[in-house]
Amino acid sequence: MPQRHSILAKLAGRTGRRLVVLGPLLWLAVFFMLPLLETLQVSFSVAQRSIPPYAPLWGFDEGGFFTNFTLDNYGLLARYWQDYIGPAFNSIRLAFFSTLVCLLFAYPMAWWIARSTPKWRVFLLVMVMLPFWTSSLLRIYALIGLLNPNGFINGMLMWLGVIEAPIRMMQTDFSIYMGMVLTYLPLMILPLYAVMVRLDDDVIEAATDLGASGVQIFWTVIFPLTLPGVIAGCLLVFIPAVGEFVIPALLGGPDQLMMGKVLWTEFFRNRDWPVAAAIAMLLLAILTVPIIYARYQDGRVDDKHEKETGAR
Amino acid sequence: MAPFIRLNALTKRFGDVLAVDDLTLDIEKGELFCLLGASGCGKSTLLRMLAGFEQPSAGRIEIDGQNMAGVAPADRPVNIMFQNYALFPHMNVAGNIGYGLRRAGMRGQSLNGRIEALLKLVRLQGYEDRKPNQLSGGQRQRVALARALARQPKLLLLDEPLAALDKKLREDTQFELVDIQETLGTTFMVVTHDQEEAMTLAGRIGIMDKGRLVQVASPRHLYERPANIFVADFLGMISFVEGLITKAGKGSIEIDSVPPITAAIDTQNSKQSKLAVGDKVTLAIRPEKISLSATATGEINEIPVVVEDLAYLGVASNYRVKAANGQMFKLQQQQSRRTTQPLTWEEAGFIQFDPSDVIILEG
């Protein structure tokens, strides 16, 4: 009986699909949620000289149930907020401009890749992702080699006689942004490419046919239709960029303290895990609340649409 | 007066492919012209050249007396309705229809009024806030039509406007499309590979084959007086008989098939009048012109046959019958109350057709 067979196949397909999702879900729960919960717990605990260097949040001893729960860590952050606001601002500014520069570079690149012939597309995408397959640390050291006062670029320019003395490129904003953009550019290109490759040529031709100029086509058709890719790419770059620690430390000067550095100092230099955890949680809240709010607004708009259609 | 649209020796080459080959065609103002041809014969390419998306490799396009060479798509008095509609998915119905008007600088009350009028024309009032993915296929088709009509083009190009609709909806929409065209008086050029659709829609049909225009005529003329074997075969069912002319009289010819077939000559047609004994010709007969009976009547062009195949269609039945020399004929018998017992498989009978119903095509 073919019908019964197809129902069975459907059932198998459904459970199969569940199983397929279950694996990653479990993985996420174990390796993402648990450390997050652990960090949250640590942020409410007190520091002590032990391994690990904090007191358990709660437990049982001879006296029965005990807890070390405290809001002191957050209180500390509130009291000394001036010490933290600077690095936080630096990090967010760095992340913001890195995201912006990545977007400006990635948008035309992704467009060009998406409009190439399928054979070229594969090649170009591999070229975009190739640096990802090498260690990021290695890439940063290579960049240092290029930008150093006695590095490749300065050496070349002096040899050519363009400049007399080496230009200072290392430990400037330029070197930091260079490192950030080089590291994060693929994360911006890929989601943009994904929406652009699905964009129909016909829609653009229709706009041309209806009298739109190139600029008008971009702002009324291409940009709105690639916006999901823009948002995805910006989130993918911005969020890790805020917490970025290695690039500013290696390429930047000592004058600009980043949030990542502050975290590192609290964790490893001061060995104050609870305060470090509190900083991390606060940072997480600052970053995720706007995103969740945006998603929530989005969902409400969708709901409204559905209601309207249903009513008619 | 010069024709409204004039295509002269229009050619488009893609590398080695000749997509449109030396095509010359005049279209009058207000005409509903239909381009009919098999897939890949160059119909879309021709439309895209008219809309300005492709540059002709050679030849000339004139619209309303104006040469279109070097004129950008946006500046042509032409709009196109795409094969897959190409609606803007992020805009609602009103946004889609008003897009071209906004680009022309229309705003506010006049814009809304115009959109309202277009919605009424395509019977979509009340749908202005829906997104394309909240519409049925037929509704999308009408949005695309309204959007293409919004700028009041002198020529509207429609690339397979009904291909995405199911059969029933397609038939209703065909008449609607003709209605709208007649109401507006806009010149329409419709591309299709569905011959029935072309026959229903068009005042004139152009048959295309491998980039060339084979014949341009009214649907009736194309069906009853096809210019060659390709057109005869392309439009509807037909039976072909090849042979050499054995008798060439004043009003008719006879060919050497067994038994011989007599065909009336169209005296208006100079080529047919010149046919002489010994010339090779192909005769063609439409299925509904052939009658089938169990007994012989002794009339002209009567051929004994055996029923090979039979398909019951409700109003009529389609037969495939075989003559003694192996020649096949396709014919259609109306279901009639008087017919006692229609012939069925393997039964013998006689077919007969009038000499004036025989189409003479060149060898």
Ligand SMILES: Nc1ncnc2c1ncn2[C@@H]1O[C@H](COP(=O)(O)OP(=O)(O)OP(=O)(O)O)[C@@H](O)[C@H]1O
């Ligand atoms: N951009 C192009 N590059 C190369 N060849 C093309 C291009 N566009 C069309 N062709 C070729 O030109 C020929 C005509 O194509 P066209 O799209 O005009 O056919 P069509 O009649 O519209 O077919 P269909 O009914 O399938 O839409 C085809 O052989 C096609 O492969």
Ligand SMILES: [Mg+2]
């Ligand atoms: Mg086509």
